[in-house]
Amino acid sequence: MNDGPAAGAAAGTSHHGAVAVDPPLAAAAATDVVGLGRARAFAFVAPALLLIGVFLLFPALWTLYIGATDYERTGPKHVSPSFVGVGNYTDVLADPSFYNSLWLSLLFVGFSAVIGQNGLGFALAWSLRNVAGWVRRTVETLVLFAWILPGSVVAFLWIAMLDRDGGTVNALLGTPGLAWFVDYPMASLIIFNIWRGTAFSLMLYGAALSSVPPSQLETARLAGASGLQTLRDVVFPHIRGHALTNTLLITLWTFNDFTPFLLTAGGPGDDSEIVSVYVYNTAIRDGRLGYSGAISLLILVANVVLALLYLRMLRKRSVS
Numbered sequence: 001m002n003d004g005p006a007a008g009a010a011a012g013t014s015h016h017g018a019v020a021v022d023p024p025l026a027a028a029a030a031t032d033v034v035g036l037g038r039a040r041a042f043a044f045v046a047p048a049l050l051l052i053g054v055f056l057l058f059p060a061l062w063t064l065y066i067g068a069t070d071y072e073r074t075g076p077k078h079v080s081p082s083f084v085g086v087g088n089y090t091d092v093l094a095d096p097s098f099y100n101s102l103w104l105s106l107l108f109v110g111f112s113a114v115i116g117q118n119g120l121g122f123a124l125a126w127s128l129r130n131v132a133g134w135v136r137r138t139v140e141t142l143v144l145f146a147w148i149l150p151g152s153v154v155a156f157l158w159i160a161m162l163d164r165d166g167g168t169v170n171a172l173l174g175t176p177g178l179a180w181f182v183d184y185p186m187a188s189l190i191i192f193n194i195w196r197g198t199a200f201s202l203m204l205y206g207a208a209l210s211s212v213p214p215s216q217l218e219t220a221r222l223a224g225a226s227g228l229q230t231l232r233d234v235v236f237p238h239i240r241g242h243a244l245t246n247t248l249l250i251t252l253w254t255f256n257d258f259t260p261f262l263l264t265a266g267g268p269g270d271d272s273e274i275v276s277v278y279v280y281n282t283a284i285r286d287g288r289l290g291y292s293g294a295i296s297l298l299i300l301v302a303n304v305v306l307a308l309l310y311l312r313m314l315r316k317r318s319v320s
Helices: 004-010 023-066 087-093 096-128 133-148 151-161 168-173 185-209 214-222 227-255 260-264 275-285 289-319
Strands: none
Touching (some): 023 289, 087 289, 096 275, 151 260, 275 289
């Protein structure tokens, strides 16, 4: 009896010897593979998601919660806070101290980060691009040294240098008795932050300038272009994305920097009370944790708006 073809069809094998795959079984197998891949991907990112949840999501939700209460550091309102809704936010937006701290923060960020660190970092990177190796490494090491030192250490160094009586700066300038952190608190903080934070901009621009084609620089030189024209027409178009990224990072870091508290604690009065110091003084010194939570959430929103603005500029640059 010749039942070979029928047997082959029943067994899922054609008369040519090829295996016929059952479509439902193939779809089920593909689904299992996809599910297994997703499970492995989730297991791979689970530790990162856990850290994000613990250190970012939970603090943000906690800040949102206490910002809607009259929670205080001590006393009855610490034990049983009351829900006040948006009351804290309306109080903050009507508080002159908040706008004073916001204005001082904008000055601090604009002059020390956007202009100071950006400008000095690029100037150093541009000046050192053709310098001998050991000279370049020495300068980069000295600049980096100021960046990697702990904030408490650099704060102590600057307090010692700007001391009213025995400070190094007063001795060099011949101005004994001048109290820099009292007479010029914001100027002192701006110069301090430029000195401390320029290293990051220097390293980023140093790497960015290596992407500029030397042939284009040589062409500009042979064409008689000045230094400013070369920077405008050749260099900046190549490093615009790096400049925006650098500006975004140092803006956010400086806006939330707490090191100035170690130098002036926001004083004298509130003459140097930037927003990070204002939040600390409101929460710890005054004990108004709910009120400070509302301020913190507003600062978070401001950070997000700044980041979105920079990211939009980066997207425009990539499209163009």
